[in-house]
Amino acid sequence: MVQVFHDQDADLAMLKGKKIAVMGYGSQGHAQAQNLKDSGLDVVVGLAKGIDDSWEKAEADGMTVMTVAEAANQGDLIQILLPDELQARVYAEEIAPYLTEGKALMFSHGFNIHFGQIVPPANVDVIMVAPKSPGHMVRQMFTEGAGVPGLVAVQQDYTGKARDIAMAYAKGIGCTRAGVFETTFQEETETDLFGEQAVLCGGVTELIKAGFDTLVEAGYAPEMAYFECLHEMKLIVDLINEGGLSLMRYSVSNTAEYGDYMVGPRIITEETREEMRNVLAEIQDGTFAKEFLLENQTNKPFMNAIRKQEKESLIEEVGAEIRALMPWLKKTRR
Numbered sequence: 001m002v003q004v005f006h007d008q009d010a011d012l013a014m015l016k017g018k019k020i021a022v023m024g025y026g027s028q029g030h031a032q033a034q035n036l037k038d039s040g041l042d043v044v045v046g047l048a049k050g051i052d053d054s055w056e057k058a059e060a061d062g063m064t065v066m067t068v069a070e071a072a073n074q075g076d077l078i079q080i081l082l083p084d085e086l087q088a089r090v091y092a093e094e095i096a097p098y099l100t101e102g103k104a105l106m107f108s109h110g111f112n113i114h115f116g117q118i119v120p121p122a123n124v125d126v127i128m129v130a131p132k133s134p135g136h137m138v139r140q141m142f143t144e145g146a147g148v149p150g151l152v153a154v155q156q157d158y159t160g161k162a163r164d165i166a167m168a169y170a171k172g173i174g175c176t177r178a179g180v181f182e183t184t185f186q187e188e189t190e191t192d193l194f195g196e197q198a199v200l201c202g203g204v205t206e207l208i209k210a211g212f213d214t215l216v217e218a219g220y221a222p223e224m225a226y227f228e229c230l231h232e233m234k235l236i237v238d239l240i241n242e243g244g245l246s247l248m249r250y251s252v253s254n255t256a257e258y259g260d261y262m263v264g265p266r267i268i269t270e271e272t273r274e275e276m277r278n279v280l281a282e283i284q285d286g287t288f289a290k291e292f293l294l295e296n297q298t299n300k301p302f303m304n305a306i307r308k309q310e311k312e313s314l315i316e317e318v319g320a321e322i323r324a325l326m327p328w329l330k331k332t333r334r
């Protein structure tokens with residue numbers, strides 16, 4: 001059983017007197033920067049003007065904002081929370097020149113280190129603190145006095161304090177309130193990519209869309225299909241999150257529980273499980289990483305097309321209508 005670390009296992013004093021440069025102010029960046037600042041730590045945000053609106057958002061939130069290069073120059077810890085596909089270029093051009101002896105280079109996903117896109121010098125610490133949660137929940141849970149679970153990993157420990165710094169950072173963003181596991185860059189990268197492709201994002205969205213389409217094609221109202229296949233998913237998963245499959249099965253009807261056991265295996269078949277193993281193999285052997293990097297180096301032709309198609313889909317249209325009719329739905333984010 002892995003060991004879970006909590007607040008008492010981390011010391012914020014490790015970060016006192018250190019400037020933390022958070023590069024990026026998106027999903028993770030805005031949350032981590034604000035949480036660190038609320039934890040009394042010295043934070044600057046590194047961005048680029050004129051891309052989207054993060055610079056303005058960060059300033060409006062009272063952050064000290066500067067260019068990535070300026071923040072890298074000032075930062076003792078450099079936390080890269082840029083899009084994974086952009087990190088290597090920005091690192092080479094704006095961070096590497098200022099990554100001097102004894103600094104800490106940090107990430108919240110191991111992709112660029114594990115797949116060799118960023119190769120730091122030997123005289124720095126290389127650390128990961130990865131919240132196992134979307135960024136917006138990292139911030140919401142923190143403001144509610146709680147936190148989201150996180151992973152910490154040390155790829156390189158030049159100072160001999162890398163783990164302590166990682167644990168202090170995890171405390172600064174609230175993860176030690178929930179609990180922190182130790183892992184490696186390889187394990188976090190491969191499991192995170194697998195989870196987001198085969199289960200959390202890819203798997204769940206395809207399951208929701210397939211169920212929705214089945215009901216709509218059979219003539220049922222799209223609103224009914226939306227509520228059955230999308231809206232209720234969150235409520236069911238909340239129960240699983242709270243108390244495992246057993247709590248969910250305790251809470252749903254006997255009818256639903258029976259259907260769960262009898263029909264579920266017909267939907268997630270051995271072929272599905274075999275395909276999951278194939279997905280993992282393509283992550284482990286670097287096939288996915290190469291495809292992802294090539295897609296982004298060729299101006300994202302697939303992403304741009306599929307994003308447009310998905311945004312214009314019936315399930316998104318119906319969802320927007322329902323959320324407009326039932327604004328309380330937006331309050332059910334936990």
Ligand SMILES: NC(=O)C1=CN([C@@H]2O[C@H](COP(=O)(O)OP(=O)(O)OC[C@H]3O[C@@H](n4cnc5c(N)ncnc54)[C@H](OP(=O)(O)O)[C@@H]3O)[C@@H](O)[C@H]2O)C=CC1
Pocket residue numbers: 023024025026027028029046047048050051052053054055068080081082083084086090108109130131133134135136
């Ligand atoms: N999203 C999540 O919940 C999670 C993400 N992670 C990891 O965290 C990291 C960040 O991901 P995420 O927060 O989703 O990223 P987002 O896409 O949400 O945010 C990216 C940020 O980087 C800024 N940015 C983009 N290009 C540049 C540039 N050239 N120079 C300076 N700033 C730039 C963007 O600014 P602008 O808005 O102006 O374009 C934005 O503030 C990734 O490694 C990801 O894998 C890990 C766990 C969960």
Ligand SMILES: CC(=O)[C@](C)(O)C(=O)O
Pocket residue numbers: 131132133134135192196200201
């Ligand atoms: C929230 C999380 O960790 C994800 C889904 O893997 C991601 O956004 O990268």
